[in-house]
Amino acid sequence: MGLNMIVAVKWVPNTQIVNIDPTTGTLIREGIPSIVNPHDLNAVELALRLKEKYGGTVTAISMAPPAARAGLEFIMGMGVDRAILITDKVFAGADTLATSYTLAKAIEKLKPYDLLIFGHETIDSSTAHIGAQVASWLKIPYIYYVIDTEYRDGYIFAKRRLEKKIEIYKLPIPCLIAVAMRSNEPRPIKLEYKLRVKLENPLEVWTNNELQLSRACIGLRGSPTRVEKAVPTPTIPRKKMKYEGQDVKEAVKWLVDKLLEEGLKII
Amino acid sequence: MLNIVGKFDVVVVGAGPAGSSAAYTLSKNGFKVVVIERGRTAGSKNLYGGRVYSKPLEEIYPEFKREAPIERWVKRERFSMMVGGELLTLEYYSRNSTSFTAYLSRLAGWMAQKAEEAGAIIVTDVRVDDLYTEDGIVKGIVSGGDVLKADVVVDAEGVNRLILERHGLVPKLLPRQVALGVKETIRLDKQKIEDRFGLLPEEGLAWFIIGNVTGGLPGGAFLYTNTTTVSLGMVVFLEEACKKVQKHVFDILEDLRTSQPFSDILKDGVLVEYGAHLTPEAGLDMAPKKLYTDGLLVVGDAAGFLLNLGYTVRGVDFAAYSGYLAAKTIIKAHSEGNFKAENLSVYQKLLEESFIIRELRRHRKIAKLLRSSELFTTYPEIFVDVARKLFNIEYTSPTLLQSIRESIKGKTSLLSLIVKMLSLVRAL
Amino acid sequence: MSVQALKKIKITEALNTNIWDVDSRPHITVDYEKCRKLCDKKICTLLCPAGCYTLSDDGILFSYEGCLECGTCRIVCPHEAVKWDYPLSGRGVQYRFG
Numbered sequence: 001m002g003l004n005m006i007v008a009v010k011w012v013p014n015t016q017i018v019n020i021d022p023t024t025g026t027l028i029r030e031g032i033p034s035i036v037n038p039h040d041l042n043a044v045e046l047a048l049r050l051k052e053k054y055g056g057t058v059t060a061i062s063m064a065p066p067a068a069r070a071g072l073e074f075i076m077g078m079g080v081d082r083a084i085l086i087t088d089k090v091f092a093g094a095d096t097l098a099t100s101y102t103l104a105k106a107i108e109k110l111k112p113y114d115l116l117i118f119g120h121e122t123i124d125s126s127t128a129h130i131g132a133q134v135a136s137w138l139k140i141p142y143i144y145y146v147i148d149t150e151y152r153d154g155y156i157f158a159k160r161r162l163e164k165k166i167e168i169y170k171l172p173i174p175c176l177i178a179v180a181m182r183s184n185e186p187r188p189i190k191l192e193y194k195l196r197v198k199l200e201n202p203l204e205v206w207t208n209n210e211l212q213l214s215r216a217c218i219g220l221r222g223s224p225t226r227v228e229k230a231v232p233t234p235t236i237p238r239k240k241m242k243y244e245g246q247d248v249k250e251a252v253k254w255l256v257d258k259l260l261e262e263g264l265k266i267i
Numbered sequence: 268m269l270n271i272v273g274k275f276d277v278v279v280v281g282a283g284p285a286g287s288s289a290a291y292t293l294s295k296n297g298f299k300v301v302v303i304e305r306g307r308t309a310g311s312k313n314l315y316g317g318r319v320y321s322k323p324l325e326e327i328y329p330e331f332k333r334e335a336p337i338e339r340w341v342k343r344e345r346f347s348m349m350v351g352g353e354l355l356t357l358e359y360y361s362r363n364s365t366s367f368t369a370y371l372s373r374l375a376g377w378m379a380q381k382a383e384e385a386g387a388i389i390v391t392d393v394r395v396d397d398l399y400t401e402d403g404i405v406k407g408i409v410s411g412g413d414v415l416k417a418d419v420v421v422d423a424e425g426v427n428r429l430i431l432e433r434h435g436l437v438p439k440l441l442p443r444q445v446a447l448g449v450k451e452t453i454r455l456d457k458q459k460i461e462d463r464f465g466l467l468p469e470e471g472l473a474w475f476i477i478g479n480v481t482g483g484l485p486g487g488a489f490l491y492t493n494t495t496t497v498s499l500g501m502v503v504f505l506e507e508a509c510k511k512v513q514k515h516v517f518d519i520l521e522d523l524r525t526s527q528p529f530s531d532i533l534k535d536g537v538l539v540e541y542g543a544h545l546t547p548e549a550g551l552d553m554a555p556k557k558l559y560t561d562g563l564l565v566v567g568d569a570a571g572f573l574l575n576l577g578y579t580v581r582g583v584d585f586a587a588y589s590g591y592l593a594a595k596t597i598i599k600a601h602s603e604g605n606f607k608a609e610n611l612s613v614y615q616k617l618l619e620e621s622f623i624i625r626e627l628r629r630h631r632k633i634a635k636l637l638r639s640s641e642l643f644t645t646y647p648e649i650f651v652d653v654a655r656k657l658f659n660i661e662y663t664s665p666t667l668l669q670s671i672r673e674s675i676k677g678k679t680s681l682l683s684l685i686v687k688m689l690s691l692v693r694a695l
Numbered sequence: 696m697s698v699q700a701l702k703k704i705k706i707t708e709a710l711n712t713n714i715w716d717v718d719s720r721p722h723i724t725v726d727y728e729k730c731r732k733l734c735d736k737k738i739c740t741l742l743c744p745a746g747c748y749t750l751s752d753d754g755i756l757f758s759y760e761g762c763l764e765c766g767t768c769r770i771v772c773p774h775e776a777v778k779w780d781y782p783l784s785g786r787g788v789q790y791r792f793g
Contacts, residue, residue: 014714033307033789035716077784159741185719189392191303191413192272196387198301199273234521248752307716307785312764314793324760372793392785411783425764429780440770447767449744450707452792496792505742509771512741521703541709543744543765 002056003114004150005047006107008134009040009060009075011068012124037073039119041186043179044075044113046093046149047117048187057081059110063091063102069203076197077189084110088207093220100133101217106206107138113174115156120144121176132180142176143169147183269399269414275301275388277597278408278417280395282309284371285567285586285593286423287378288327292594295384298601301415302379302387303408305394309379310372312425314544316448316580317491317498318473319374320366323584323622327591328381336373338493339471340364343464346570346578347477348647352527355647355654368471368491368498371583378587382415395424398434398563404607405562415690419606423586426545426568435557436565443506444571446486446551450464450500453536457495463532464492475578478647482506482519485638487577490529497525497533502575504548504638517541546582547571548634550627558618559611564593574626577637585623594619632694641679641687649674649684706746710761714789721759722782723747723768729776730755739768739777763788 014035045091047058060075062068063086072083086106094102107113116138118131128144135142143158157175160167171177196202208218215221241258243251260266277293279286282304290302306312318341325331332505342364348355383389399407399414407416408430424430426445431437457468464472465549472492480488486503509517539574547553553571558564566572567586574581593614600610618624636642649671656670664674675684729753730737739748745761748768764787769779781787 014716032714063708074392074785099521182719188411189785191390191393191410191415194390194393195273195301195388195415198390286702305781305785307789310793311785311789311791312781312787312793314790370792372790375793394781396785427769438765442770445770447742447744447765493792498792505767505771508742509738512738515706515741516744517706517709517746518703525703538704538709538712540713540790541763542713542788542790542793543763543767544793545766545770 003050003054004056005050005115005117006059006110007043007058007060007075007080007117008041008049008103008130009036009044009054009062009071009119010122010124010232011035011062011064011071012037012122015123034067034071036074037119037124039121039123039179039181041075041078041119042183043117043119044078044080044180045184045186046146046179047115048079049184050115050151051148056114059084061086061103061106061110062251063087063094063099063106065092066205072203073194073197074189076202077194078187079190079193082202082204084204084206086206086211090208090219093223094218095223095225096127096129096133097224098218098220098222100130101137101222102211102213103130104137105211105213107134109211113221115149115151115173116140116176118176118178120180135176138174138176140174140176141171142178143171143188144178145180146177147180149177181247218236268412269409270412272413272415273301274416275299276418276601277301277421278415278419279387279421279423280408280526281423281425281567282306282379282382282389282391283313283375283423283425283567283586284583285380285569285572285590286421287375287382287590288587289421289423289566289590289594290387290389291378291385292327292591293597294382296594296598298597300387301417302382302389303393303395303410303415304379304389304391306391306394306484308376308391309389309484310375313375314448314450314542315371315582316450316489316500316502317349317368317470317493318366318367318580320581322365322558323588323591327587328341328378331650333498334377336368336369336377337512338368338533340367341368341473342470343472344578345472345474347474347476347478349476350648351479352652353651353655354476354528355651364471366473368493370493370550371507374583381567386600395430396433398422398430400562403561405560416530419564419597419600419611421590421597422563422565422569423567425570426547428569431555431565431569436560436563437553440553442505442509443504444547444553445503445545446502446548447508447516447543448500448502448546448576449516449543449617451520451524451538451543452493452496452498452542453533454496454539455536457535459535460492460495460497465542466492467574473579477577477643478651479644480523482512482514482516482522483644484511484519485640485643487643488523495541497536499529499533502546502580505545507638507640546575546580547573548575550574551624551631552633552634557608557615558690559596559608559614562606563610563612564596564611564614566590566593572623574630575637576630577642581626588621589618591622592621592623630694636691636694642691645678646684646687649678700751702710706717707761710745714791715760716786716789717760718782718784718786720783722780723757723759723762723776725755725757725774726778727757729774733774734776736773738771742771
């Protein structure tokens with residue numbers, strides 16, 4: 001019994017940092033380490049909670065360059081049972097289609113599974129495609145913006161918070177849920193788990209030797225997405241006004257007045 | 268309920284210079300060692316001024332000079348008294364150098380890597396909460412309810428030493444025992460660094476500045492050159508800062524950076540990091556009553572091993588070497604069969620025979636002298652004033668004695684100045 | 696952030712040049728009651744090098760996000776109003792040039 005769960009995680013540049021070189025206008029990447037996509041940590045946390053409640057296993061997969069090993073070791077430190085790094089030069093340059101195809105094929109090798117848990121998007125590309133596309137390749141139902149989940153009678157009951165109500169969806173297993181950002185607090189790294197990672201080196205590495213995917217469907221060749229044109233975003237000239245006083249209430253009134261002058265409507 | 272998760276010969280708390288040097292030495296001698304580090308990577312929580320003395324590290328790591336991430340060898344030593352935009356500077360240049368600039372984050376990372384290559388296990392992202400004891404004897408550490416057992420624990424947790432405090436081995440850290448260091452790392456063209464500081468490629472500068480550079484707080488400013496960055500920072504004694512601080516410490520540092528001559532020297536620079544760290548300042552007066560107890564050795568900043576002489580600071584080499592001596596102690600105690608305090612007392616002996624305690628003892632007096640506000644305000648004012656009189660000549664050129672007499676008027680007497688200077692020279 | 700000669704920058708701009716992995720849970724908590732009732736000097740607002748402590752109407756406002764983990768506040772607080780520890784899971788500031 002229990003739920004066999006697979007969590008997909010992405011190793012992303014830490015875009016919480018915006019350090020721009022004023023002379024070139026480019027992002028300074030020097031020494032900026034990558035992190036596990038924060039949304040995916042919510043997915044891992046949900047999986048671990050479901051495992052505590054219903055039993056089962058949590059397997060993490062990531063398609064990434066070898067450096068992503070550190071990210072998988074990090075989530076193994078949270079308590080994930082098994083982690084697989086899908087890494088091969090032939091996977092490089094993949095768009096969401098090729099990425100989801102590769103992930104779906106890897107997940108098929110992990111059958112039987114009951115529940116796939118994804119973060120609903122990544123902080124570096126924000127497409128929110130991957131979960132939906134993987135579910136489509138696997139022909140299983142999926143649902144996004146999930147904040148919590150229960151498992152009863154062979155069904156997943158996925159909770160979504162809308163503005164004024166909470167929706168509960170009933171999905172047959174296997175299915176895929178994409179977890180809403182900040183829907184839970186990812187647990188801290190545990191000494192026991194992190195130590196086991198170091199002692200047993202349990203991380204599995206899969207290349208295309210294991211997956212045997214056609215080169216036409218993966219990597220750059222399998223990626224039809226083309227950026228047609230990149231246009232710089234229009235900049236709004238700044239008004240350069242500053243409230244010089246000390247009083248907070250005055251400051252708010254000043255700000256609201258200024259916004260009203262700009263055409264703000266208060267309903 | 269505590270969960271026992273494993274057993275090692277030695278658990279080291281913290282993968283800084285002290286912890287990794289202990290782990291490296293022990294692993295090389297066949298001990299099963301695990302280092303537990305709270306940072307994402309070894310070195311990611313380390314911060315210091317910018318310069319390391321090389322000799323002790325070369326003794327610990329035979330391949331040090333060849334492999335370590337050294338930025339520049341310090342060939343130019345500069346000491347300045349600064350008042351307003353005027354500087355009186357003493358400079359020493361030598362082709363030979365015993366110290367280098369480096370990023371401590373990278374240097375500590377390198378040391379941890381050496382320890383790992385020697386066989387140590389480095390566990391990152393994990394914070395140690397407490398020591399684990401059985402019948403009063405330290406038998407491991409506790410982290411998030413997990414216990415990791417070991418025959419002996421090396422505490423290299425750093426200056427804040429929460430674990431030692433929690434365990435009652437040291438009283439609560441006091442403002443008078445530490446100084447606060449703040450540092451800006453500013454990226455600057457390699458060529459510009461060499462041109463502006465008069466350096467050949469791979470040559471470095473270490474520069475200490477006292478005077479009105481710290482917003483009236485006892486302490487000093489420093490500048491080090493790396494390959495493509497310059498570190499500019501200041502250190503203020505915390506007890507005096509508590510009493511006298513009028514302005515935010517970051518703003519004091521900004522005042523310095525944007526004032527002459529630094530604004531010119533750092534022109535076109537790009538700030539790439541801003542950090543802060545406490546530094547132990549009380550040396551032997553803040554060391555735990557015992558640097559060892561049953562099953563425990565204390566090393567590095569946690570033990571107060573740092574020497575501040577006013578014109579130079581030694582922390583990394585002291586820390587690393589104390590870790591090295593702790594390892595030697597453990598090797599010896601192991602051959603004698605147990606890690607009770609009596610066997611670990613060798614550590615105290617090794618420290619006393621080494622430069623660490625000898626230096627700290629020899630320079631004990633300096634700590635007090637360094638805090639006197641005269642040193643940081645009155646004397647720089649007098650000396651810079653004398654220099655102005657001597658060098659800014661319009662018609663008459665005064666004699667040295669005349670200048671000194673005029674400059675000290677109303678500030679101090681010539682005799683007291685001489686006495687103070689002598690006592691400073693003697694302390695150094 | 697460009698360090699222009701003679702142009703001072705704000706502390707937030709300096710902190711923004713660092714690498715962070717900020718925890719959603721604070722690693723430091725402040726007993727605001729003590730700040731309000733017992734403390735008149737509030738030197739933490741000048742000595743915390745990260746500017747985590749700011750004055751508010753009748754007390755202190757504290758935010759842990761920009762904390763540089765130096766430990767100054769714990770030591771200089773005369774009223775033991777600061778409950779201090781390091782962040783878990785390697786979170787917080789990530790020095791590259793330390």
